[in-house]
Structures are given as structure tokens and as C-alpha cells.
Amino acid sequence: VQLVESGGALVQPGGSVRLSCAASGFSFSTSAMSWARQVPGRGLEWVSGIFSTGRTFYADTVKGRFTISRDNAKNTVYLQMNNLKPEDTAVYYCAMDSYPLGRAMHTGGQGTQVTVAS
Secondary structure, eight states, rough: EEEEEOOOOOOTTTOOOEEEEEEEEEGGGGGGEEEEOOOTTOOOOOEEEEOTTEEEEEEEETTEEEEEEEEEETTTTEEOOSOOGGGGGGEEEEEOOSSSSTSSSSOOOOOOOEEEEO
């Protein structure tokens, strides 16, 4: 399993960022995929997930602001992050996941830093 995250940035509160994750080494189109984030001193926090059917789920902290999507032709999963808040600052990881989402995530990538600050 190889996962390469990109798109992290320094952005002002209220701004937007789009993260991408290129996946390889497994059957992407049949796998659930998730995004998770981590801040120093805390554990990995599940943020959002998408099943192979396209059904999506979100943590309450990001619902209505973040949108997860996938392109099976490109083996890529995205996270569109809008109306960002300082508390969204974290390293974001994508993960190969399964049902139930967030319980047994396989991350593996280096992550991408999102910093929300004025």
C-alpha cells in the first residue's frame, strides 16, 4: 500500500484548501478511503471517509465544511476543505479503510500539513 498526500498549505481562517492522495498497491476502486488528521501530542483523528459506492461520511467537527471525493480512474481521493478554522490545523493523512470507517485505518503516507492562521 502506497499513499502520497499533497496539497497542504498555510491558509487564513475562512479559507479553502484541496488535498489530494494518490494511492497504489491495492485495489483502490473497491476500497473505502478516509482522511484523518493529527496534531502534536494527540492521536489520529478520523475526519471523513468514502466507500467504493461513493457514500460519504464526516466527523461532526467538519460536517458542512469538508467534502471528500474520489476518482477511481486516477486512484486518487480528495478532501475539499472550506471555511477553515484554526482548530483544523494538523497533518492530514489519507488512509485505506474499511467498515466501520476510522477503526482500522492504514495510513502509510507522510501526510500533508495544513496550517490555518491569520
